[in-house]
Amino acid sequence: MIEFRGVSKHYSRDIGLDQATFAIDRGDFVFLVGSTGSGKSTVMRLLIKEIEPTEGTIRVAGRDLSQVIRKRIPFYRRNLGVVFQDFKLLPSRTVYENVAYALQVTGGTRREIRAKVPDILRLTGLSTKLHNYPDQLSGGEQQRVSIARAFVNHPPLLLADEPTGNLDPETSIDIMRLLYRINRTGTTVLVATHDQAMVDKMRRRVLELSRGRIVRDEATGLYARDETTREFAQRMRAPSTRPPGLDVDLVPDEEL
């Protein structure tokens, strides 16, 4: 689904990403971890083609991103769902309108909107908040709106950049549960986060970045792929039972 081959991004002063090479398969749920400034956001911004790589090639769904011309970027972005730490909702629109906007952008008809939006809002548990404005919602609710907006088109790929960064632990679990549920419909999900505890509990494939380099790429096979979201939530709420050897298993970086 996603393929980075020798991708570097140099900013005017420092290096955002340094020779990153990795691939993510269709239907995967992958975490991108690392401290602030490690290059997580650079990966995300490269994927939504907000910035261009200095070198290397990025392929998404088999398409080379450097071949997507500026004019076609909006159409490319419609194949992605994107969730941000600061939600990025339209403040002058209600919950319903915010989600509907993603469909209007793609030329969705009114009938289509009327059919799809209530569905996705039910899935995200926002049915009672249809006509509220974003500033009348809690952080968790706002993030759920932004996930609903990202997913209403049923994109094959969902990107989440620090989706729980502004939320408390309990709400974070709800959000992760929602992302997991979306993943189970076959959508590839890539989550950038620095919430180590969350990542440990989720037991999914982890890509760790440090100063722009991939320092760990680890698929822990400890989770059951067909875990229900309920079981998933239970496990997430359970006291931290770190699977042994997860942290010891660090792939050493030769050049460090």
Next chain:
Amino acid sequence: MRIMFFVREATRAMRRNAAPTFAALATVLVTTLVVGVFIPAVEVTNDAANTVRSRLIVDVYMKGSATRSDEARVHRELIAIAHVRSVQFESKAQAYSQQSKQNPAAYQLLGTNPLPDTYHVFPDNAGNVLAIHAALSPNGGVIDPAIQSVSNKKGYTKRALDLTSAVKWGGLAFALLLTIASILLIANTIRLSLYARRREVEVMKLVGATDWFIRWPFVIEGVIVGAAGGVLAIAVLGLAKVALLDPLFSGWSLVSEIRTIAFPALIAVMIVASVAVSALGSGLSLRRFLRV
């Protein structure tokens, strides 16, 4: 369906951003009003200047002894001079009847006709009057023995030319400045209101909206604001015309022949300008916020 969607988006944005919308509307109203007052004012002064300029001609007075063949020869010579548009002959009898009508008592007293046969020489352009004058009287003499003299209003002509061209160019420069100032003012007001909404534009782009999908509502908003501001300005102007100017000029023969731009034409210019400036301003100012 698409258009209706964009119009709804535009009106929603205006409702949600009432204060900036009002500011933009007020700016359009005031600038359009100023331009609307200024265009007729410039027209009137230009017209006055043109009237003065059209009176600038050279008179060539013939000798009393000039024969018909002399006259024909002089006429040919006058026509041949550069920058002469036309030459008009006025016989001494015509001149007498003309003048005695204006001042019957004085001409009654004179008894005989003291006026010479005259050629009025019209320049192609008022600015060339002095050149024609110089060509007609080289070194203070005359170009033909049948000519008695050439009217000598050199000083007056020069001053009239300087003054009228100053008025015209001044008016033009002022109009240009005013237009630029209006456009900048409107563009700036629109930019401010867009700046407040730049986050919204960014989000729209991230969701996958094309540039024009985002831009159309802004352009329509500009059209609506421009049209509303223009219509209000015209209403104020029309009120002022009916209430103040029309009673002032009716029955006042002195300035009765003021010719200025027709009111419907003025209205058309104002509305088109205000709509175009504010729609273009919205569309263009948005460009820098669309680079996401």
